[in-house]
Amino acid sequence: MTAAVRLEPFRWWHIDEALPIEADLFGAEQWSPAMFWNELANGHHYRVATDADGTVLGYAGLAGAPPDEVWVQNIAVRRDVQRRGVGRALLEELLAEAARREARSTLLEVAVDNVAAQRLYAMYGFEPIGVRRGYYQPSNTDALVMQRDAEPTGDGPHHHG
Template identity: 90%
Template sequence: MRLEPFRWWHIDQVLPIEADLFGAEQWSPAMFWNELASGHYYRVAVGEDGRVLGYAGLAGAPPDEVWVQNIAVRRDAQRRGVGRVLLEELLAEAARRGVRSMLLEVAVDNAAAQRLYATYGFEPIGVRRGYYQPSNTDALVMQRVAEPTGDGPHDHG
């Protein structure tokens, strides 16, 4: 598996993953095009056969905060570390940007994703009622605050 920048030609492989995982709540092609046009940080995980295994993205205004836009892994590639690798890439990019706070929303019934995020220091900070439509599923908002590096303007060691 390798990570590479998410480009327009990946959209055709991402849409079936999106449909399978999120059904009626899937992102449209236009939403992906908009994310790419906005210059948000996106990566795809590509298998040895060249197929997209998963994808993930960040958006926001560093250094204050960024949002994990999505992390999704094809069903037949789940539980093989693909999501973990994608999340680690997003964390590394946030660190490169000096981001202090990362936030995300995850469906309240997605315990596996919540456990993964908690492993990497994300903590629940709130709930968005009826966030996912049309299912009206609540979203748990989770946040990860970066450790101070000691080299900022307000750090007085």
């Protein structure tokens, strides 16, 4: 990743730049402006990756699921800057937020045919735990559910069985 990429809070004014990325990556399954507004209104943890000029390169979001889980809502990177570390930086930011929240598990859904994303998640300790049939509509694509458990904190004995 180049040093010029910055992560900052996702604000309402980023929605207009996020929408074309959504449309390109997710087609008919793209989020609407209202869905983004709802995520922001609910106080979910969203970040944008921008270049030196402030242009949005990608975005990602995390939502809490009490008592001790968090869900990656989305990670999206503009096609022309993929495979340059932007998605990795966004994922690392979400995992850092999960740790700040002391989440025991971080979960996500990823399309079964998105092998590149699955590989990235596996590199960060996510493991497949199930499939949601026909999750993505209208394409009826299945979603692979992946989970990453928190690292032991070293605050006491941990037994692995």
